[in-house]
Amino acid sequence: MDDINDIQNVExxxxxxxxxVVHLGNEQYGIDIKYIDNIVRMSKITRIPxxxxxxKGVINLRGEIIPVMSLRLKFDxxxxxxxxxxxxxxxxxxxxxxxxxxxxxxxxxxxLDEGSIEKTNSSxxxxxxxxYLSGVGKHVDGLITLLNIVSVINDKEKEII
Amino acid sequence: MDVSQYLEIFIxxxxxxxxxxxxxxxxxxxxxxxxxVINEIFRAAHSLKGMAGTxxxxxxxxxxxxxxxxxxxxxxxxxxxxxxxxxxxxxxxxALEAYLNEIMETANEGTxxxxxxxxxxxxxxxxxxGKEAPEQPAKKEEAAGTEASAASSDFQEEAKYYSISVxxxxxxxxxxxxxxxxxxxxxxxxxQESCILKAARAFLVFKALEELGEVIKAVPSVQDxxxxxxxxxxxxxxxxxxxxETIKNAIETVSEVKQAIVGxxxxxxxxxxxxxxxxxxxxxxxxxxxxxxxxxxPAPAAxxxxxxxxxxxxxxxxxxxxxxxxxxKPTVGRTVRVDIEKLDVLMNLVSELIIAxxxxxSISSAxxxxxxxxxxxEQIEYLESVTTNLHESVMKVRMVPIESVVNRFPRMIRDLTxxxxxxMELHMSGEETELDRTVIDEIGDPLQHLLRNSADxxxxxxxxxxxxxxxxxxxxxxxxxxxxxxxxxxxxDDGAGINVEKVRNKAIEKGTITPEQAxxxxxxxxxxxxxxxxxxTAEKITDVSGRGVGxxxxxxxxxxxxxxxxxxxxxxxxxxxxxxxPLTLAIIQALMVELGSEKYAIxxxxxxxxxxxxxxxxxxVQTKEVINLRDTVIPLVRLDKILDVEPGEFKPxxxxxxxxxxxxxxxxxxxxxxxxxxxxxxxxxxxxxxCSKLIGGATILGDGEIALIxxxxxxx
Numbered sequence: 001m002d003d004i005n006d007i008q009n010v011e012x013x014x015x016x017x018x019x020x021v022v023h024l025g026n027e028q029y030g031i032d033i034k035y036i037d038n039i040v041r042m043s044k045i046t047r048i049p050x051x052x053x054x055x056k057g058v059i060n061l062r063g064e065i066i067p068v069m070s071l072r073l074k075f076d077x078x079x080x081x082x083x084x085x086x087x088x089x090x091x092x093x094x095x096x097x098x099x100x101x102x103x104x105x106x107x108x109x110x111x112l113d114e115g116s117i118e119k120t121n122s123s124x125x126x127x128x129x130x131x132y133l134s135g136v137g138k139h140v141d142g143l144i145t146l147l148n149i150v151s152v153i154n155d156k157e158k159e160i161i
Numbered sequence: 162m163d164v165s166q167y168l169e170i171f172i173x174x175x176x177x178x179x180x181x182x183x184x185x186x187x188x189x190x191x192x193x194x195x196x197x198v199i200n201e202i203f204r205a206a207h208s209l210k211g212m213a214g215t216x217x218x219x220x221x222x223x224x225x226x227x228x229x230x231x232x233x234x235x236x237x238x239x240x241x242x243x244x245x246x247x248x249x250x251x252x253x254x255x256a257l258e259a260y261l262n263e264i265m266e267t268a269n270e271g272t273x274x275x276x277x278x279x280x281x282x283x284x285x286x287x288x289x290x291g292k293e294a295p296e297q298p299a300k301k302e303e304a305a306g307t308e309a310s311a312a313s314s315d316f317q318e319e320a321k322y323y324s325i326s327v328x329x330x331x332x333x334x335x336x337x338x339x340x341x342x343x344x345x346x347x348x349x350x351x352x353q354e355s356c357i358l359k360a361a362r363a364f365l366v367f368k369a370l371e372e373l374g375e376v377i378k379a380v381p382s383v384q385d386x387x388x389x390x391x392x393x394x395x396x397x398x399x400x401x402x403x404x405x406e407t408i409k410n411a412i413e414t415v416s417e418v419k420q421a422i423v424g425x426x427x428x429x430x431x432x433x434x435x436x437x438x439x440x441x442x443x444x445x446x447x448x449x450x451x452x453x454x455x456x457x458x459p460a461p462a463a464x465x466x467x468x469x470x471x472x473x474x475x476x477x478x479x480x481x482x483x484x485x486x487x488x489x490k491p492t493v494g495r496t497v498r499v500d501i502e503k504l505d506v507l508m509n510l511v512s513e514l515i516i517a518x519x520x521x522x523s524i525s526s527a528x529x530x531x532x533x534x535x536x537x538x539e540q541i542e543y544l545e546s547v548t549t550n551l552h553e554s555v556m557k558v559r560m561v562p563i564e565s566v567v568n569r570f571p572r573m574i575r576d577l578t579x580x581x582x583x584x585m586e587l588h589m590s591g592e593e594t595e596l597d598r599t600v601i602d603e604i605g606d607p608l609q610h611l612l613r614n615s616a617d618x619x620x621x622x623x624x625x626x627x628x629x630x631x632x633x634x635x636x637x638x639x640x641x642x643x644x645x646x647x648x649x650x651x652x653x654d655d656g657a658g659i660n661v662e663k664v665r666n667k668a669i670e671k672g673t674i675t676p677e678q679a680x681x682x683x684x685x686x687x688x689x690x691x692x693x694x695x696x697x698t699a700e701k702i703t704d705v706s707g708r709g710v711g712x713x714x715x716x717x718x719x720x721x722x723x724x725x726x727x728x729x730x731x732x733x734x735x736x737x738x739x740x741x742x743p744l745t746l747a748i749i750q751a752l753m754v755e756l757g758s759e760k761y762a763i764x765x766x767x768x769x770x771x772x773x774x775x776x777x778x779x780x781x782v783q784t785k786e787v788i789n790l791r792d793t794v795i796p797l798v799r800l801d802k803i804l805d806v807e808p809g810e811f812k813p814x815x816x817x818x819x820x821x822x823x824x825x826x827x828x829x830x831x832x833x834x835x836x837x838x839x840x841x842x843x844x845x846x847x848x849x850x851x852c853s854k855l856i857g858g859a860t861i862l863g864d865g866e867i868a869l870i871x872x873x874x875x876x877x
Binding site: 051067 | 759803804805844846847849851855856859861865866867868869
């Protein structure tokens with residue numbers, strides 16, 4: 001009996017994954033909601049000298065010091081311009097400390113089922129940006145690029161400082 | 162009896178005794194005739210045996226008992242100390258340590274019998290006395306047998322309490338008690354002949370009795386009983402409101418009590434109408450009872466084992482169950498032994514803290530007019546001084562001398578001497594240097610690794626040493642000392658040193674660096690390659706110093722503790738590894754400085770002085786800026802350049818220079834502005850950001866802003 005119930009549960013969860021849709025320039029990106037710890041407004045970022053270019057610095061989030069990276073810089077887009085809509089999304093991966101990513105705007109939460117997600121072809125791994133993607137989601141508002149947030153964060157980019 | 166509450170003390174003390182034994186054995190190996198040492202070992206073994214016995218760890222007790230026997234023979238000069246004996250004793254120590262580790266994890270000594278060591282020890286002892294080695298298991302059975310037969314022997318004679326003489330004073334006590342409806346019992350307790358810790362058992366009997374009533378008189382006297390000056394029985398006069406059976410049961414729950422005879426004591430006719438008949442039937446009934454504890458006590462673990470075995474077999478494979486068992490058992494917490502004086506200081510500070518709080522409360526509740534800022538400031542200053550002292554004291558409580566880690570190394574080097582066939586000596590200094598407990602717990606393995614490295618790879622073989630005209634015996638030094646806010650630990654050897662060329666070639670061969678890179682790298686940079694993963698210069702792998710998974714692990718571990726490691730080497734002269742560890746963690750005193758619009762903290766422990774230097778005094782040596790300060794040339798570090806700070810608009814007329822030091826090196830850090838001294842809490846900035854180790858962490862200031870902490874060690 002229990003087993004059957006479990007399976008049903010899995011199915012209901014599996015029907016659709018929830019993503020937070022964020023704007024970065026003209027594109028919209030989706031971040032799996034299960035990794036998201038918090039979304040905060042822009043606060044004062046303390047610069048860390050000599051760090052990787054895409055790290056803007058650290059913020060004080062209720063007594064915790066959290067490093068913040070700019071997705072724009074990471075994806076080689078134009079540098080951020082902070083507006084009222086700019087948000088820092090705090091990501092917490094299992095057994096790792098929290099990290100914040102700066103996005104232009106947080107739009108909405110969408111639920112995408114398996115059918116509306118198209119896996120990207122990972123053969124093109126040479127392109128920096130494709131390895132950060134897990135797929136493309138089709139939604140009423142258009143296409144959402146789904147981020148593979150784990151690889152975005154854990155990518156030890158060999159950047160000469 | 163529940164002894165689990167003593168477990169922690171037992172473990173602590175056992176560790177001390179084992180360490181002591183190991184130290185003394187090392188001495189004994191050098192001076193086999195030294196009677197003081199032999200006596201000391203005997204005493205330590207004896208105490209260990211006693212402690213293990215009290216805690217019911219029979220295997221440990223047996224092993225120490227046999228060690229003690231051997232030393233008894235040595236003490237009475239029936240035999241001499243030989244190297245073979247020392248080896249066995251060291252093995253016995255290892256076995257004891259294994260028991261201890263098992264106890265620490267599971268609160269149980271495990272089932273390892275170490276039969277071989279016991280037999281060897283017995284054989285040695287037997288050779289000395291010319292007797293046959295006693296068969297241990299047989300002895301046990303025999304003991305059980307004799308005791309069973311003894312139990313059935315004549316009881317009349319055994320109720321020895323009749324012979325206790327009573328003084329007038331005691332008589333009045335009895336009379337009073339009788340009027341008070343208390344029973345007066347005479348009690349004679351017989352312990353098993355196999356009982357080793359008679360005094361402890363007697364003590365437990367007393368303890369059990371005192372919970373239920375009052376012991377009036379004991380024969381032999383309580384003092385004699387405590388000193389173990391009695392055979393296997395003792396008698397008591399006892400006042401209680403409980404019934405005879407209750408008392409009897411209470412006594413017999415104490416293990417290794419063979420028999421307890423309890424009867425009404427009639428003081429008017431001390432020698433008369435005991436309940437002889439009653440006691441006889443009782444005693445008979447008690448026989449099977451008496452057997453039970455006796456079967457239990459000599460080998461509780463064995464019994465347990467027998468019970469466990471059927472279920473244990475399938476369980477052995479499932480690690481899960483094992484883990485569950487482990488969590489269920491009362492595992493031992495980590496403890497720090499604290500000097501009572503340190504605790505008193507803490508207590509005082511806490512009361513001062515309360516006074517300070519009250520001061521602030523009274524100010525805030527004062528009338529609007531009478532409230533003055535100066536009074537508040539005064540209180541805040543007071544509070545500050547109290548919290549600073551409190552922090553210091555708490556840190557002190559956490560500090561443990563490094564001795565507790567390093568004192569196992571002489572033994573290790575001794576073993577390595579035998580294993581590697583190289584003669585070597587370990588010289589240690591600064592064992593009293595104190596470090597934070599968390600650091601102490603972690604530092605053991607890296608140090609051990611470095612020492613093994615020195616012994617195995619560092620030192621040449623004896624023949625080579627002679628050929629080189631060096632002292633045949635290799636020397637390894639382990640020095641610990643405090644240096645400002647750091648503790649340095651140096652592992653040094655007078656061996657061959659590191660062959661930089663060999664490392665360079667190996668690195669190229671392994672593809673770690675390209676030949677072009679190798680050309681450009683300095684010797685120091687090459688040596689730093691040793692700390693890279695999978696790098697070992699030894700031609701052959703030995704089980705002494707691992708398989709090349711080595712220095713990188715050491716480095717990671719030490720950096721995890723907030724320290725760093727450095728290697729210096731001189732071909733033919735030897736090499737040394739210097740570990741620098743922070744003295745305290747978490748909270749430090751720091752100088753806050755300003756660079757442009759950014760704030761940085763410099764740990765006060767690194768700062769020597771702060772100087773105001775006119776531009777004209779800045780000199781250039783090899784295109785580097787230096788200043789000449791009181792006859793020392795100190796290089797200047799332009800922090801704003803290194804940290805890439807946007808320059809402020811304000812142009813000073815002179816330079817504000819913070820002179821910092823690392824070891825014997827100094828540097829002047831140029832800052833824009835000084836803010837002041839502050840106590841800061843160090844927070845990590847995580848490992849995502851790669852900031853080339855210039856930043857040691859960050860701290861949150863009073864206004865919520867973040868200031869970065871400069872890692873002076875990498876700047877100098």
